[in-house]
Amino acid sequence: MIRTRFAPSPTGYLHIGGARTALFAWAYARHHQGTFILRIEDTDVARSTPAAVQAILDGMQWLGLDPDEGPFYQMQRMARYKEVIAQMLAAGTAYHCYTSREELDALRAEQEANKQKPRYDGRWRPGDQPLPAPPAGIQPVVRFRNPVDGVVAWDDLVKGRIEIANAELDDFIIARADGTPTYNFCVVVDDWDMRISHVIRGDDHVNNTPRQINVLRALGATVPLYGHLPMILGDDGQKLSKRHGAVSVMQYDTDGYLPEAVLNYLGRLGWSHGDEEIFSLEQFCAWFDFDHVTSSAAQFNTEKLNWLNAHYLKSADPARLAGEVRRRLAAQGVDADAAHALEKAVALYQERVGNLNELADAVHPFCVAVEPPTELLAQHLTPLARSALASLRDTLAGVSDWQAAQLGQAVKQTLTSHSLKMPQLAIPLRVVLLGQAQSPSIDAVLETLGRERVLERLERLPQPRA
RNA sequence: GACCCUAUCGUCUAGAGGCCUAGGACAAUACCCUUUCACGGUAUGAACCCGGGUUCGAAUCCCGGUGGGGUCGCCA
Numbered sequence: 001m002i003r004t005r006f007a008p009s010p011t012g013y014l015h016i017g018g019a020r021t022a023l024f025a026w027a028y029a030r031h032h033q034g035t036f037i038l039r040i041e042d043t044d045v046a047r048s049t050p051a052a053v054q055a056i057l058d059g060m061q062w063l064g065l066d067p068d069e070g071p072f073y074q075m076q077r078m079a080r081y082k083e084v085i086a087q088m089l090a091a092g093t094a095y096h097c098y099t100s101r102e103e104l105d106a107l108r109a110e111q112e113a114n115k116q117k118p119r120y121d122g123r124w125r126p127g128d129q130p131l132p133a134p135p136a137g138i139q140p141v142v143r144f145r146n147p148v149d150g151v152v153a154w155d156d157l158v159k160g161r162i163e164i165a166n167a168e169l170d171d172f173i174i175a176r177a178d179g180t181p182t183y184n185f186c187v188v189v190d191d192w193d194m195r196i197s198h199v200i201r202g203d204d205h206v207n208n209t210p211r212q213i214n215v216l217r218a219l220g221a222t223v224p225l226y227g228h229l230p231m232i233l234g235d236d237g238q239k240l241s242k243r244h245g246a247v248s249v250m251q252y253d254t255d256g257y258l259p260e261a262v263l264n265y266l267g268r269l270g271w272s273h274g275d276e277e278i279f280s281l282e283q284f285c286a287w288f289d290f291d292h293v294t295s296s297a298a299q300f301n302t303e304k305l306n307w308l309n310a311h312y313l314k315s316a317d318p319a320r321l322a323g324e325v326r327r328r329l330a331a332q333g334v335d336a337d338a339a340h341a342l343e344k345a346v347a348l349y350q351e352r353v354g355n356l357n358e359l360a361d362a363v364h365p366f367c368v369a370v371e372p373p374t375e376l377l378a379q380h381l382t383p384l385a386r387s388a389l390a391s392l393r394d395t396l397a398g399v400s401d402w403q404a405a406q407l408g409q410a411v412k413q414t415l416t417s418h419s420l421k422m423p424q425l426a427i428p429l430r431v432v433l434l435g436q437a438q439s440p441s442i443d444a445v446l447e448t449l450g451r452e453r454v455l456e457r458l459e460r461l462p463q464p465r466a
Numbered sequence: 467g468a469c470c471c472u473a474u475c476g477u478c479u480a481g482a483g484g485c486c487u488a489g490g491a492c493a494a495u496a497c498c499c500u501u502u503c504a505c506g507g508u509a510u511g512a513a514c515c516c517g518g519g520u521u522c523g524a525a526u527c528c529c530g531g532u533g534g535g536g537u538c539g540c541c542a
Binding site: 042141165168183204228269274295296301310353422 | 489
């Protein structure tokens, strides 16, 4: 039984790297009819916030990566961690350490001065030497008694075999002086208790893996399989951080991206299936495997995401898009329900825009009266165009069946009677009707805008400057 | 500094020793389509980090170098 988990710490929103980790873990479970678990790692009380928990949940939901189990919260599992720590203390696989932070700082400074790898020197580790008497008034931390010899090795799902010598590892703290357990310990207990079969996480955790494996062994637990995903770099090739380029997945929502476009993009970033570029979430789950996950970091490319977004926009259901547009327009104080044919207008533009915000902007003139920019008027509303527009208005008023075909006929009729080429009439018409010199086919615009609005906007032709 | 990971067009990637005069996609450029702008179509330019091996043969395997990244917390 495949059981994967996504285990973010709620110290911020769900960013793009976390989203991809979640997607891969989710897809792997789906692929194998397994279980995907969401676990919130909130043991850092000082930095975890309920708002961040909510932001992560919102992000997961927007992407549609629903967990089969959880969310579980580590803070609610304290009793269990303490129980395991007590067992380890009793078994001798963990011990109390009374070294103060000041002593630790001094030790680290000394090691760095000697160009050595900073690490705990094991001064309170039970061994051959007799231990000093515990100093009074100091609450000890609990350290894991790491093996001294040999190597810890595992076959990483994405990076292949990785070996790290135990000599590189020190006795890390599993419980703070106040008794609360630390990350490397909680993860182990949780992955064990939750019977996680595949630990899929960012490769910034590679160095934690040997420690965790050692604890698992000390506990007599089964060691899961590990897959460490390379990181995602920003558009500029720089590392993503709160300060630089890292944004919440929800930002993609406000920027007008469709979740399926983001998912498709993320799926293709660091994973491939031959030449496939466009695939649904379902298809991704069916294809996903670790053999085709890239082992090196990938640079985020917004332009490719834009291309995918435009693609999904084209084939999306206009009714759904209309809902999104309504929501965005409402935020601008525009009541899109006033547009009797919002869905039609959306259908007219959905294959011409790159995101939902552009779609909302495009549809805007179909909802409320437009005020054409003066430059456009000056440029296109020539006396010739004015007279043609006036005559077109009259012809249009007589059209019985307000359909693109008939409207196109009316336009062509005006063209002939005024000896004009299509652009000479269509562009001024666009400016007057939509406030823009570009639009979809003019007959479709006329039909979609509707008889009433067209005639009204042509009626009130902006006057030339005296 | 130590340890670990990593290296194919500008970017994402295909590539599991001969199928590679290295394929696809985004982006770029040109042309076509056209009622403007898009969309779409066609075409073009663009890469195996360097040096040694192994092999009849290496983008693919090995070693070294260099570049990039990660980790060295009573953070996760």
